[in-house]
Amino acid sequence: MCNRLLNDLIDIWQLLGHSHNVAWLMGKARTHNGSSTPTIRDVARAAELSVASVSRVLNRHDNVHPETRDKVHRAMRDLGYVPNAAARSLSTAKANAIGVVLPDLYGEYFGELVRGIDRAVGKHGKLLLLSTIHADLALAASAMGAMRGRTDGLIVMAPELSRADLDTVIPAGMPTVLINSPEDAAHFNLRVDNRAGMMLMVRHLLARGCRSIIHLGGRPENLDAAERTEGFRMAMADLAPDLAADVLQGDFSEESGERLVQQLLSKGSRFDAIFAANDMMALGAIQALKTVGISVPDEVAVAGFDDIPLARHLGLTTLAVNIAATGAMAVERLMIELAGEAPAPQLVRTSARLVVRESTSRR
């Protein structure tokens, strides 16, 4: 009846050309009938209470009469009311979600990291906003900008951005934790201790008797790739200064590992170990060796970096990073910052553990 009245009024005004009033009234009419999703005001009306009381029930304030609480609950159930998160975020300036920005990662790394972050975020009762960036600065900026208002904090993994770019791209005042990104005085940064890891593996390969080790590196723009290559050179210089430290450049993809080894073989190079900068390239290398009938590990030892799930199944010797745990750790640190207890930002290195499997076992 109320709506009928309103609609008549709308018709009249429409005839008179008062389109502004019409739009306004139609908005009112809409919230009155059930066609649109109900708002807190609809609940208040149904429960014959004010919006303040409904809001207090929603937020579990304790100064609400039990009877009132029941009335509100009944009204919410009847209307199928679900609060609007955008409105809530706007008025409280809290989004109850955290944003994750990372590159479209190779292989299983992506899934493992997202899984680790997601679990930790869920444990804190928050949602996860995911955005992948593709090495484009402008896109990275817009991705992080899009998080403004929807997230309370950010976890950023940008191994291919420069330190300066990172600074311009992270919105000012947004609590942010970095993973495997350039060092930055303003933010906590979680990095793998690549150099120490490389040292461990080189020592292992030398101990196993390898004399000509070839390192398959990632693209030098990638921070971890660069550190690993440098770590390889340092380790070789330290532990076996008389041996050559050969480095070839790939791009972390399985295909590049396979291609590089094929090239080596076709050139007739001699080598007894391949140490790739990540597991995917190591798997590619094994593939190439197997194809031409070279035995791993008897003729050539192969090692990787990361310890993705595949590595265990394929018996690949590698450096274990525990990717999921890294993600979870970043979340925990971010939560601390959000709680206001902000210890000085710092660079934390997580150590890589040497995992010896068949691909480098002694003959």
Add this chain to the structure above:
Amino acid sequence: MCNRLLNDLIDIWQLLGHSHNVAWLMGKARTHNGSSTPTIRDVARAAELSVASVSRVLNRHDNVHPETRDKVHRAMRDLGYVPNAAARSLSTAKANAIGVVLPDLYGEYFGELVRGIDRAVGKHGKLLLLSTIHADLALAASAMGAMRGRTDGLIVMAPELSRADLDTVIPAGMPTVLINSPEDAAHFNLRVDNRAGMMLMVRHLLARGCRSIIHLGGRPENLDAAERTEGFRMAMADLAPDLAADVLQGDFSEESGERLVQQLLSKGSRFDAIFAANDMMALGAIQALKTVGISVPDEVAVAGFDDIPLARHLGLTTLAVNIAATGAMAVERLMIELAGEAPAPQLVRTSARLVVRESTSRR
């Protein structure tokens, strides 16, 4: 100067005890100075324009004078302005993000699905809100409720929820696409054609000469697991009615596959093929067989389902589902629904492709 005035006023009012006015004024003062993140009104003030003009520039309307546009851009840059997504969502009723709700999946399935969805969502310039559920109905409801106002649509994968529960849990009026979930008249549903897949594999195993095939099933509450087990029984009844169709129940985990085969072996059962309901269990089975020195495929053929990346590396015969593509397809369908062109909801079955590898190659 303006702020100085305001602050004096605040002091006076504070003395007088008008705390309400003080709070209000302090809010005003805050937006005037640079301590807080700038709003559109700050930009308007800096550019000496109205908020409407700033908004028009932001949204690339064409009825803005070029000079005005420049002034706004300059002011935004100077202030480091980033629009607040919550406010924008609230007033436009568009969130420019889509929500994904899925269980904490086994193995690589999770990562692949998220990757596929994320890529497709990014292609449409939207963000991805991720929430994992853990078979708890109330939590599932709250997870989906939390999406209200933050997302324009939902992609839900709930293979362990009943049809009725699903209906109560999906917020009314929210465009939703289902993946591997119970059938539901109201929503588009993307499912794997499990039965046809099982038929393909059983035919392959029989053709290879297997005579006693054992199926390792998942938990029957899981929709796909149930269909696969049923499909196995049907295929066996169809293609080899004289042979036994043995079924053991696992839970999709690698460990359960290993355990089931160990039990079989310790009981002294005879069999020449293991057909697991997913790849992870198949890998567990291979592990168990290898440990006791049974050759795969010479003595026992092993097959799985899903074709996770691991399967290719380990030479596991399986049924390829293309998980990432499924996720992308769900996104595309959701986009169509969001564009308003809403074809009738329907159940679409994606077929599984038989991929024969070493684990079932002829001896």
Add this chain to the structure above:
DNA sequence: GCCTTTTGTGTAACCGGTTACTTAATGACC
């Protein structure tokens, strides 16, 4: 019984954008 707390509820001003409608200014045309 009167005054002071306590408790519960309502009112209305925010949060930071968008946009319908209005108005001012400029140009076009007779």
Add this chain to the structure above:
DNA sequence: GGTCATTAAGTAACCGGTTACACAAAAGGC
């Protein structure tokens, strides 16, 4: 020169919550 169309910019009312403050009623203290 006056009228009408066009363009550019401004005003203010929304979106749907939260919450400070006001206020009424009930409870407690003397």
